[in-house]
Amino acid sequence: MTATTGATQSAHPERPGRSDGVCNEFTVFTKIKPGHADALREDLATLADAADDEKVHAAVRQIGTLHDARHVIFDNDTRFMFASVFDGSWDTYIDDFAQTVVGARFDKVFSHSEGFPGVKDPGVKDWFVAHQEPAGVFVSAYPDLTVQQIYKDQRVDDAFQEVLDTPEFRAALENPANAELVATPAFQKLLEEASA
Structure with missing residues (x-):
């Protein structure tokens, strides 16, 4: 698959942006208010420092x-x-920011952009559309996986790795009663993937 064949126009023609599978891109370009670049840079530095903040990860x-x-x-x-990749509807994505601590941080950063009305303002979607530019090419490394599926895969992998580390699992592998199951290609592939 080439990059351009996987990317399609958004399902919402009034909302710019491309998608690849379940993933959508969102890229906004704004003019910084005169004299605000240093303040914006400071706010972004604070945001970067807070990226490890549990509240931010909880909000995400x-x-x-x-x-x-x-x-x-x-x-x-x-x-x-500002550029991001998200799952689902463009409108829901914008709405979700206003519901969390991320919304306040979004407001602070975009307050340095000309004309930004605020993330909770009814006109914010129109403002974003006016400043959004769709990507010429957009490709996701995992176009069929939503964020929720990735979270689930991580939880399952963590639990499976925990099981693999137990003496009981090793004993089950060595038990002759389980030899037929252990010898199946699917089980061997599972063990191979778990050790990669």
């Missing part, structure tokens, strides 16, 4: 659809870019 988990996000100041401190 609460939103449950955000794969990643990044903020960039460019064009000699005159422009700002």
Whole structure:
């Protein structure tokens, strides 16, 4: 599959952005208010320091659809870019930010952009649409996995790894009564993947 064949236009033609499987891209370009670049840079540094903050990760988990996000100041401190990848509907994605601690941080960062009305303002979606630019090409490494599926896969893997480390599991592998199951290609593949 080439990059361009996997990416399609959004299911909502009024909402810019491309999708690849369940993943959607969101990229916004704004003008930084004159004299605000240093304050924006400070707010982004605070945001970066808070990235390890449990409240931020809890809010991202609460939103449950955000794969990643990044903020960039460019064009000699005159422009700002926010880009992210998310699952589901564009409208729900924007709505979800206003419901968590992420919304307040979003407001603080975008307050340095010209005309930003605030994440809870009824006109914020129109503002984002006016500043959003769809990617020319968008490809996801895992187009069929939502954030929730990735979280589940991680929980299952953690639990499975915990089982693999028990003496009881080793004993079960060595028990002749289980030899037929252990010899199956599926079980061997499972063990091989678990040890990779």
